[in-house]
Amino acid sequence: MNRHIEGLQIDFAAAQTVSSIYRAANAVRAHITNAVLRQYDLTWSGFVVLWVVWIWDGMETRHVAESAAISKATLTGVVKTLEGRGWITRESLDTDRRLVRLRLTQAGIDLMTELYPKFNAVESTVVEQLSAESKANLTTDLRSIIRTVEAKGVPVGS
Secondary structure, three states, rough: OOHHHHOOOHHHHHHHHHHHHHHHHHHHHHHHHHHHHHOOOOOHHHHHEEEHHHHHHOOHHHHHHHHHHOOHHHHHHHHHHHHHHOEEEEEEOOOOOOOOEEEEOOHHHHHHHHHHHHHHHHHHHOOOOOOHHHHHHHHHHHHHHHHHHHHHHOOOOO
């Protein structure tokens, strides 16, 4: 690697940090998908959409896409799948029929009530080697990175 980047103006610490964030995020995503989501035949995006809609007791599609960090086109496919499984419904808003709000069905609520504790248990195992202080610091640092990216005006999920 040194042969390729030697002489280039590279912030190696930044490259290592971003690479580690990417690798950790992918490792966690794959682990949780294999340990929990696969049993429910759910993708990561499908779970995140269900979680966002569940936590907010329904949400307009454009906000769901933003919160789930996926494109509106991806959201359309995910919602179609979740709707077909009877977990989510679409409702037109009375104020503007072009806008659609997503809500979980009772089956979707039941699913999340069963699934989320299992999901969270795996989240706990993933960070079990970190102290409470390390978890808090890492959370703060990662949120700072998110704010920095958002301040650059790059929309998430595009």
